[in-house]
Amino acid sequence: MKAISKGLMPTVVVCIALIVASIAFIVMGAGLPLASAMFPLAVLGVVGVLSVVLLVQSCLQGRQREGGEGHPESLGKVVLGLLCVLVYLVAVARLGFYASTFLMIPLMSAAFGYRRWERSLFGSALFTVMLYLLFDMAMGRSLPHGWLM
Amino acid sequence: MLNHRNKMTMMTGLVALMPLVAQADFPDEDITIVVGYGPGGGTDITARVVGRYLEKYLDGDASVVVKNVKGAGGVIALTQVSRADPDGYTVGTFNVPASIGRMVDRKVSYDLDSFAFLSSVTSDPNTLITQRDDDIASLEDLKQTCADGGQLTLGLAGYGGEDHFAAKQVESALGCHFTYVPLGGDGSARTALMGGHVDLAVVNVSAAYNYQDSVNFLGVMDESRSEYLQDVPTFEEQGYDIDMASTRGYVLPKGTPTAIVDQYNEAFAKMFEDPEFLKDMSREAVPAAYLDADAWKGLVEQQHQAVVELWNRDPWK
Amino acid sequence: MFEALWHSLPDILSLGSLLAVAVGVVAGIFLGALPGLSATLGISVLLPFTFGMSPQVALGMMAGIYNGSMYGGAIPAILLRIPGTPAAVATTFDGYPMAQQGRANKALRVALVSSAIGGLASGLALMLLAPPLGSVTLMFGPTEIFWVSVFGILSIALLIKGNALKGLISAGIGIFVATVGIDPVSANERFTFGSLYLDDGISVIVLLIGLYAMPPVIDTLVNPQSGEESHAKEVDDEGFFKSLASMLGYWKTWLRASLIGIAVGILPGAGGSFGTFISYNEAKRSARNSEAWGKGEPEGVAAAETCNNADTAASMIPALTLGIPGTSVAAVMLGGFLIHGLQPGPNLFREHPDEVFGFMWQFLIASVMLLFLGGSVATRLFSKVLHLPRPLLGSIILSLMVVGAYSIHETLFDVFLMFGFGVFGYVLEKLKFPMAPIVLGVILGGFMEYNFRISMLMSGNDPAVLWSSAPSIVLIAMIVMLIVLTCFKQRLSSLIGKRLTN
Numbered sequence: 001m002k003a004i005s006k007g008l009m010p011t012v013v014v015c016i017a018l019i020v021a022s023i024a025f026i027v028m029g030a031g032l033p034l035a036s037a038m039f040p041l042a043v044l045g046v047v048g049v050l051s052v053v054l055l056v057q058s059c060l061q062g063r064q065r066e067g068g069e070g071h072p073e074s075l076g077k078v079v080l081g082l083l084c085v086l087v088y089l090v091a092v093a094r095l096g097f098y099a100s101t102f103l104m105i106p107l108m109s110a111a112f113g114y115r116r117w118e119r120s121l122f123g124s125a126l127f128t129v130m131l132y133l134l135f136d137m138a139m140g141r142s143l144p145h146g147w148l149m
Numbered sequence: 150m151l152n153h154r155n156k157m158t159m160m161t162g163l164v165a166l167m168p169l170v171a172q173a174d175f176p177d178e179d180i181t182i183v184v185g186y187g188p189g190g191g192t193d194i195t196a197r198v199v200g201r202y203l204e205k206y207l208d209g210d211a212s213v214v215v216k217n218v219k220g221a222g223g224v225i226a227l228t229q230v231s232r233a234d235p236d237g238y239t240v241g242t243f244n245v246p247a248s249i250g251r252m253v254d255r256k257v258s259y260d261l262d263s264f265a266f267l268s269s270v271t272s273d274p275n276t277l278i279t280q281r282d283d284d285i286a287s288l289e290d291l292k293q294t295c296a297d298g299g300q301l302t303l304g305l306a307g308y309g310g311e312d313h314f315a316a317k318q319v320e321s322a323l324g325c326h327f328t329y330v331p332l333g334g335d336g337s338a339r340t341a342l343m344g345g346h347v348d349l350a351v352v353n354v355s356a357a358y359n360y361q362d363s364v365n366f367l368g369v370m371d372e373s374r375s376e377y378l379q380d381v382p383t384f385e386e387q388g389y390d391i392d393m394a395s396t397r398g399y400v401l402p403k404g405t406p407t408a409i410v411d412q413y414n415e416a417f418a419k420m421f422e423d424p425e426f427l428k429d430m431s432r433e434a435v436p437a438a439y440l441d442a443d444a445w446k447g448l449v450e451q452q453h454q455a456v457v458e459l460w461n462r463d464p465w466k
Numbered sequence: 467m468f469e470a471l472w473h474s475l476p477d478i479l480s481l482g483s484l485l486a487v488a489v490g491v492v493a494g495i496f497l498g499a500l501p502g503l504s505a506t507l508g509i510s511v512l513l514p515f516t517f518g519m520s521p522q523v524a525l526g527m528m529a530g531i532y533n534g535s536m537y538g539g540a541i542p543a544i545l546l547r548i549p550g551t552p553a554a555v556a557t558t559f560d561g562y563p564m565a566q567q568g569r570a571n572k573a574l575r576v577a578l579v580s581s582a583i584g585g586l587a588s589g590l591a592l593m594l595l596a597p598p599l600g601s602v603t604l605m606f607g608p609t610e611i612f613w614v615s616v617f618g619i620l621s622i623a624l625l626i627k628g629n630a631l632k633g634l635i636s637a638g639i640g641i642f643v644a645t646v647g648i649d650p651v652s653a654n655e656r657f658t659f660g661s662l663y664l665d666d667g668i669s670v671i672v673l674l675i676g677l678y679a680m681p682p683v684i685d686t687l688v689n690p691q692s693g694e695e696s697h698a699k700e701v702d703d704e705g706f707f708k709s710l711a712s713m714l715g716y717w718k719t720w721l722r723a724s725l726i727g728i729a730v731g732i733l734p735g736a737g738g739s740f741g742t743f744i745s746y747n748e749a750k751r752s753a754r755n756s757e758a759w760g761k762g763e764p765e766g767v768a769a770a771e772t773c774n775n776a777d778t779a780a781s782m783i784p785a786l787t788l789g790i791p792g793t794s795v796a797a798v799m800l801g802g803f804l805i806h807g808l809q810p811g812p813n814l815f816r817e818h819p820d821e822v823f824g825f826m827w828q829f830l831i832a833s834v835m836l837l838f839l840g841g842s843v844a845t846r847l848f849s850k851v852l853h854l855p856r857p858l859l860g861s862i863i864l865s866l867m868v869v870g871a872y873s874i875h876e877t878l879f880d881v882f883l884m885f886g887f888g889v890f891g892y893v894l895e896k897l898k899f900p901m902a903p904i905v906l907g908v909i910l911g912g913f914m915e916y917n918f919r920i921s922m923l924m925s926g927n928d929p930a931v932l933w934s935s936a937p938s939i940v941l942i943a944m945i946v947m948l949i950v951l952t953c954f955k956q957r958l959s960s961l962i963g964k965r966l967t968n
Binding site for chain 1: 511514631632634635638639641642645649651652654656657680683684687688689855856857858860861862864865868869872873876878881882885888889892893894896897911915918919
């Protein structure tokens with residue numbers, strides 16, 4: 001029983017999300033002049049209808065299929081990974097690209113299992129300096145700067 | 150450690166000092182020209198040429214860098230400029246009437262008072278064209294066709310630009326009604342015309358004069374004939390009072406010390422006495438034309454009024 | 467004309483010019499190979515420096531960058547399944563499975579040789595046929611281009627494997643994303659949430675980085691000891707010339723892909739990249755072993771990579787003859803021409819034959835150089851990347867994703883947008899929604915809508931305009947043929963299948 005719900009759940013959730021999103025965007029686009037609204041609303045309608053069909057289909061098939069998609073036990077790790085990525089992006093916006101990248105590479109590597117600090121620190125420093133030379137110096141295109149650098 | 154009040158006092162002190170310092174030795178750091186369009190386009194190339202001559206005539210050893218802040222028809226760039234420190238180190242590009250059109254048809258956080266207008270450096274008049282072997286070979290023909298109830302399509306770069314405003318004026322002056330076909334750019338509008346996909350097109354002279362073998366010029370929308378199209382009469386010569394051109398100029402954020410503004414204006418004036426500069430500009434085939442700060446500000450205000458009137462009467466979206 | 471061609475040659479063979487092309491090719495390979503960096507970025511960075519260069523050096527470097535980057539995009543597509551450019555999406559279909567089977571070097575070689583061949587074909591088209599092909603561009607108005615985009619959309623349908631519903635939903639999502647921004651026909655803001663940053667729509671590069679790079683990055687992070695070590699071990703490393711000999715059988719694919727690439731390249735506004743999907747589908751359709759495609763068929767890599775290089779020089783044809791560039795790269799390159807006072811138009815070839823014909827030679831030279839420079843750069847340097855510890859590799863790719871998303875418009879908005887697409891992409895990927903239809907939808911969706919509405923505007927809403935010109939009728943006939951043949955083939959194979967099982 002458990003295996004079934006594992007395989008079924010994510011698809012169902014995504015289908016519902018897609019249906020809700022389609023409806024939300026249709027409502028949002030309904031205020032536009034007809035010529036502008038026609039094409040996107042038609043596409044959204046098709047996406048919404050297809051999502052409903054997929055929802056029904058996966059509910060029917062879900063009983064026969066074993067829940068193979070993804071590794072539910074690693075869901076926590078995936079969310080953690082995405083959160084780390086988000087923290088890094090916010091750091092880029094606040095601290096600046098170079099400082100946060102220099103810190104992110106060894107920290108992220110360590111957090112996910114690579115703990116040879118001297119190597120990862122050296123590699124990170126080399127990589128960051130290379131990017132700095134390439135972008136800020138050679139190309140005159142600066143990457144985001146912040147509190148630190 | 151400084152407490153908040155002390156910090157504030159220091160800041161105010163610094164701000165008060167700034168104009169003096171600036172006057173003493175401006176420029177002593179890099180100047181940035183913020184271009185609202187992508188690299189390689191007309192506004193970008195003009196800014197890069199102007200940048201090199203600003204370096205020469207601003208009498209400092211600072212260099213001028215061009216930064217492309219593409220997006221939203223130049224609105225993002227002008228927003229940045231309007232919010233920049235008014236220290237003379239951030240210059241914006243302002244195209245008339247395109248930048249004015251964006252002030253009217255988009256929600257923007259600046260107005261004409263947000264800027265100190267420097268000079269404009271180019272003026273590229275509009276022209277009305279048809280296909281080489283088209284029946285409509287003159288404004289008279291066009292007027293006749295319209296009077297006979299002919300349905301005509303007119304290609305243009307997009308709404309809310311000088312080509313659109315020009316076409317509106319042609320419509321009312323000649324009693325026509327066009328179907329507008331926005332084609333995304335001057336070049337595309339001219340190409341669609343050459344391929345026979347639209348009947349008429351309004352484009353800038355610079356985008357069309359190279360194609361005289363395949364295009365009829367019905368008239369140039371300027372006070373005098375274009376040096377690139379000596380044989381083409383102006384609209385005024387043909388009895389229609391229509392002037393329309395795209396001009397590119399430069400702005401500083403409001404509140405820039407007058408001394409610095411003056412320094413810029415002197416630099417622009419000197420530039421136009423430099424034959425090297427004129428030569429460099431002519432290579433890009435964008436007609437160089439100098440308007441000093443007052444004249445240009447006058448043009449901007451006049452155009453702004455006209456655009457607002459048109460928008461109120463007949464909004465394009 | 468041929469006199470002018472020969473006359474321009476000595477200058478081009480000078481050391482400075484050759485060096486410029488070589489530098490351009492190497493720089494282009496790197497730009498293409500790093501996800502998010504692109505030839506457009508490289509050339510636009512180069513533009514300000516070209517003021518001081520001679521036209522030959524500047525244009526040569528640009529030709530090199532353009533050619534190099536189109537091949538460079540294949541490297542991460544094959545090694546990591548992260549296409550370096552939108553045009554390399556189709557390369558992942560067979561390139562990545564090959565890498566998983568331990569045939570990465572072979573895949574890279576096929577990509578390299580095919581890229582060079584596509585580049586040569588395109589350069590020859592530019593050199594010999596620019597003016598006539600320029601007038602072909604004139605024949606293609608909005609209605610004709612609309613049909614071309616329908617052709618492209620059809621290739622989405624053909625691309626879909628597995629669950630057709632999921633594929634269609636993906637395509638729909640992509641097409642919807644394409645409509646975000648200022649509506650190009652009537653200037654209304656659509657789905658921008660009042661943000662200026664969405665006015666110009668969502669960049670396909672931002673979407674591409676998020677969708678394709680985020681899932682593998684998250685995977686390398688959370689599964690440090692994954693079973694994909696086989697990557698590094700080469701099973702059939704047969705050496706360059708031997709593998710070249712084994713490629714000669716692809717000549718039909720090379721030829722077809724080159725023609726498709728050139729044809730799509732001369733269409734203004736298409737962005738070129740969807741040609742690779744058409745090319746891939748056509749090659750697959752005519753292959754005998756079409757069920758092996760998508761599972762590591764080298765010819766699939768050849769079809770995609772030939773095509774994306776074949777539109778390089780071709781996209782310069784409308785740029786030089788009509789002033790309307792076919793791709794965004796061609797648009798910045800046109801800027802490079804303008805900087806040197808080279809105005810596009812019929813007079814360009816008369817007034818500046820040395821520069822223009824020289825540029826054409828440089829395109830050819832760049833393709834040849836690619837063959838020599840590309841192999842060593844890719845195999846010696848980039849395939850080493852796979853030996854990095856996985857968490858380290860993941861974090862380095864992550865930082866490059868930020869660089870790529872940021873440098874398109876230099877705004878952090880795009881970086882967070884990329885993250886959003888990344889999370890979305892990760893979820894869809896795990897649920898086996900295909901990614902390619904999304905990308906193709908974004909590329910073609912807006913294009914199709916725009917050209918359809920412009921056609922209607924021009925004709926006063928008379929649908930008859932859609933089949934009133936000769937090129938339109940030819941295109942419609944091709945589309946019908948494609949549908950009929952595909953259905954017929956499916957019928958046939960299912961019939962045969964039934965017979966066999968009976």
